[in-house]
Amino acid sequence: MDNDVSAGNTTTTIVGRLALGITLLAFGLGHTDVLDGVTAADAVSLAHYVGGVALFVAGLFAFRDRDTATGTAFSALGALWFTWAVSAGGQVSDNAAGLFLLLFALVALSLTLAGGDQLGQGIHGLFFVSLLLLAIARFADNDGLGKVGGWFAVAAGAVAWYAATAALAHWPTVLPRRAAGRGVTATG
Numbered sequence: 001m002d003n004d005v006s007a008g009n010t011t012t013t014i015v016g017r018l019a020l021g022i023t024l025l026a027f028g029l030g031h032t033d034v035l036d037g038v039t040a041a042d043a044v045s046l047a048h049y050v051g052g053v054a055l056f057v058a059g060l061f062a063f064r065d066r067d068t069a070t071g072t073a074f075s076a077l078g079a080l081w082f083t084w085a086v087s088a089g090g091q092v093s094d095n096a097a098g099l100f101l102l103l104f105a106l107v108a109l110s111l112t113l114a115g116g117d118q119l120g121q122g123i124h125g126l127f128f129v130s131l132l133l134l135a136i137a138r139f140a141d142n143d144g145l146g147k148v149g150g151w152f153a154v155a156a157g158a159v160a161w162y163a164a165t166a167a168l169a170h171w172p173t174v175l176p177r178r179a180a181g182r183g184v185t186a187t188g
Helices: 011-032 040-064 068-087 094-113 118-140 143-169
Strands: none
Touching: 011 040, 011 068, 011 118, 011 143, 040 068, 068 094, 094 118, 118 143
16 A cells, blocks of 8 residues: 555644544544443533634644645634534524534535545545534434434544544555556457
8 A cells, every 4th residue: 555645744734633533533422322421512622622722723734834725624623613612502493503514514515525635535525424414413303313423423533533643653544546457458
């Protein structure tokens, strides 16, 4: 496998992906009900400081380094986590909560479609699906769908954690590509 870490190997990207990974894992596990007595609300402090403040600051550092894609991603996701954390516990309707999740799902979709490295697209794509499912679950008052959305957040968190750790440990960060025409035999 190729150990290409050209995309996503800066210190800012590593720190940001660690912050995002930890936050997504806590948030997602809280929605799955897999750990007795742990809910998404238990991730509020982590989401506020690690997902919100630290990720937003990592985004600002990325902008300083002229990395607009990473800066945009981390700043936007930092704003999501900060807003979610400070509004947690507030009395809002399921439709208002669903709308919040749906709007940030669109942000995650934009980040996915913007391109970048494979792991980054995977993180944002999984997070998009998570937010979309969680939004629909809130609109439909469907706890089962919310648990599935939580598992997608866990998967996104695991990919973010791997992406950061891989850059630090020099593990593979891209899937090998098959050369064009390789394995194809000519027939006469």
